[in-house]
Amino acid sequence: MEPILEIRNLTKTYKGGFTALRNVDLDIRKGEIFALLGPNGAGKTTLIGAVCGLVRPTGGTIRAFGEDMHANWRTLRARIGLVPQELATDMFEPVLRSVTHSRGLFGLPPDPARIEGILKSLSLWDKREVQIRALSGGMKRRVLIAKAMAHEPELLFLDEPTAGVDVELRRDMWKQIAEMRERGTTVILTTHYIEEAEEMADRVGIIRAGEILMVDDKDAMMKRMGRTEAHITLAQPIGTIPEALSTLPLTLSDDGTTLTYRGGDGAGQGKADVAQITKLLTRDGIDYVAIDQHESSLEDIFVTLVEGGLESGSPAA
Numbered sequence: 542m543e544p545i546l547e548i549r550n551l552t553k554t555y556k557g558g559f560t561a562l563r564n565v566d567l568d569i570r571k572g573e574i575f576a577l578l579g580p581n582g583a584g585k586t587t588l589i590g591a592v593c594g595l596v597r598p599t600g601g602t603i604r605a606f607g608e609d610m611h612a613n614w615r616t617l618r619a620r621i622g623l624v625p626q627e628l629a630t631d632m633f634e635p636v637l638r639s640v641t642h643s644r645g646l647f648g649l650p651p652d653p654a655r656i657e658g659i660l661k662s663l664s665l666w667d668k669r670e671v672q673i674r675a676l677s678g679g680m681k682r683r684v685l686i687a688k689a690m691a692h693e694p695e696l697l698f699l700d701e702p703t704a705g706v707d708v709e710l711r712r713d714m715w716k717q718i719a720e721m722r723e724r725g726t727t728v729i730l731t732t733h734y735i736e737e738a739e740e741m742a743d744r745v746g747i748i749r750a751g752e753i754l755m756v757d758d759k760d761a762m763m764k765r766m767g768r769t770e771a772h773i774t775l776a777q778p779i780g781t782i783p784e785a786l787s788t789l790p791l792t793l794s795d796d797g798t799t800l801t802y803r804g805g806d807g808a809g810q811g812k813a814d815v816a817q818i819t820k821l822l823t824r825d826g827i828d829y830v831a832i833d834q835h836e837s838s839l840e841d842i843f844v845t846l847v848e849g850g851l852e853s854g855s856p857a858a
């Protein structure tokens with residue numbers, strides 16, 4: 542399938558000389574939810590800004606909907622929506638007027654029924670005459686989403702859509718985003734909440750220090766990078782790891798009471814290994830009193846990648 546967005550060799554060096562993006566290559570597929578994960582300062586907002594015209598790239602190309610963004614700026618930008626981290630203007634405007642205005646900015650004819658539909662879907666219809674500044678933080682975020690949806694974008698960027706909102710509202714917003722995808726919108730979101738990516742994304746990209754470390758289907762990433770960690774507490778200390786277990790990735794605590802397994806492949810190998818370990822311990826007459834087992838989450842994978850560097854990753858797509 543032809544990508545809806547193709548970023549090639551994108552580089553951004555800010556005026557002071559700081560390079561925030563280095564040779565970024567990224568393809569976004571039509572209809573997917575793509576989560577861009579990265580620590581503070583990794584370059585997520587810069588990347589979004591480059592596509593949406595807020596940041597001028599120093600090098601590289603961006604194609605959207607099969608056409609060069611630079612050469613067809615006006616028409617292509619009108620097909621892209623952006624939900625920024627914060628609302629910069631419009632604080633004194635009532636909700637309905639502000640959202641209607643956003644649609645007009647892209648040269649689209651008024652469509653009150655559509656705006657009403659958007660506001661209702663975001664539970665903002667009752668607040669339509671309220672000035673934005675009088676809304677709660679969570680409601681302000683919904684206004685940002687409504688404004689970005691008002692011109693019916695085919696590609697929607699959400700920059701930290703749920704930062705600082707409570708758990709309930711976050712779940713609510715995940716539902717809204719999933720519904721946008723159902724309606725055919727391609728969604729790219731940046732987030733600090735790995736849980737958010739785990740819950741919603743079809744694919745995940747990991748960015749660190751301006752470089753894309755890895756892009757993959759979320760499930761494939763979790764399978765490939767996933768690990769099992771198990772701590773087996775023994776009834777009596779042992780001096781060494783039994784011979785029968787010597788080929789497995791096991792360590793023994795200094796006091797001889799805990800065997801720790803770290804390994805597996807995220808596709809069941811770890812669980813099978815731990816079952817095998819307990820069987821062999823029983824066979825050798827070594828009693829254990831507890832097993833504390835844990836499968837790695839996307840968060841563990843992310844932390845390993847971002848802090849430990851890229852050890853077993855595939856090249857970014």
Ligand SMILES: Nc1ncnc2c1ncn2[C@@H]1O[C@H](COP(=O)(O)OP(=O)(O)OP(=O)(O)O)[C@@H](O)[C@H]1O
Nearest residue numbers: 555556559561579580581582583584585586587588
């Ligand atoms: N206008 C600017 N001039 C100079 N440096 C900038 C500018 N804007 C951003 N930077 C730097 O570029 C780097 C990337 O910033 P960016 O905002 O893209 O990161 P981010 O991944 O979105 O971070 P966060 O998660 O904190 O929002 C940071 O080190 C930042 O300080």
